[in-house]
Amino acid sequence: MRIGVLGTGNMADALATHWVRAGHEVAVGGRDEHGAQRLAARVGGGARHGSLRTAAGFGDLVLGALPYGAGEDVVRELRATLDGKVLLDCSNPVGSGFRLLTDGGPSAAQRLAAAAPGAHVVKAFNLCHEAVWRMDPPAFDGRPLAVPVCGDDEAALGLVRELVRDAGCEPVAGGGLGRAGLLEATAALFIGLWVGEGADAQAIAPPLAYAAGPGS
Numbered sequence: 001m002r003i004g005v006l007g008t009g010n011m012a013d014a015l016a017t018h019w020v021r022a023g024h025e026v027a028v029g030g031r032d033e034h035g036a037q038r039l040a041a042r043v044g045g046g047a048r049h050g051s052l053r054t055a056a057g058f059g060d061l062v063l064g065a066l067p068y069g070a071g072e073d074v075v076r077e078l079r080a081t082l083d084g085k086v087l088l089d090c091s092n093p094v095g096s097g098f099r100l101l102t103d104g105g106p107s108a109a110q111r112l113a114a115a116a117p118g119a120h121v122v123k124a125f126n127l128c129h130e131a132v133w134r135m136d137p138p139a140f141d142g143r144p145l146a147v148p149v150c151g152d153d154e155a156a157l158g159l160v161r162e163l164v165r166d167a168g169c170e171p172v173a174g175g176g177l178g179r180a181g182l183l184e185a186t187a188a189l190f191i192g193l194w195v196g197e198g199a200d201a202q203a204i205a206p207p208l209a210y211a212a213g214p215g216s
Helices: 010-021 031-045 050-057 071-079 106-116 154-166 176-195
Strands: 002-006 025-029 048-050 060-062 086-089 121-124 146-151 170-174
Touching: 002 031, 002 050, 002 146, 010 025, 010 031, 010 060, 010 154, 025 031, 025 050, 025 170, 031 050, 048 050, 060 071, 060 154, 071 106, 086 154, 106 121, 106 176, 121 154, 121 176, 146 154, 146 176, 154 170
Parallel strands: 002 025, 002 060, 025 048, 060 086, 086 121, 146 170
Antiparallel strands: 121 146
């Protein structure tokens, strides 16, 4: 698969490294092309580098690894280049006090879809710190990490599920793009529990056998 990466931060680094190892072709793009060059060299595997537009044009699938708000502006600038492509959003619109910045409006993923209506937007990879995505593989107590995936286009979902598996994780159907806001709200809740309270967010959910009540 040809993957364009928009951004040169930690999430771009962690995910692109997995995908290069899995044999995908990657092009990293950034406003600072020197930063894109450094990241491409770090992930290896012959990864290319260039501008944001270059990376968007290269990929059949394009990862938007950009901060909330900035990503929407970049995608709007690249909307023609992104037509027909899969746009993977891993952003979290979480602000101070672990507040959800979308404030009851469209999710970050839906805003990207509105900014580039010809792209097939999928939400995934937003529920964990980048250090988790750097694990090879991300597995805990012998179980691979489950990654919820939200989107409306089945072919696009299929490509993202492949990339989830290439990162050593298991994809979980999260529903259509209209449910991406639930993933973003979950991230806000979990970050608040982890960082604000020092609580184990995983402990708030019962095992699957008990999820619908005893004896179900």
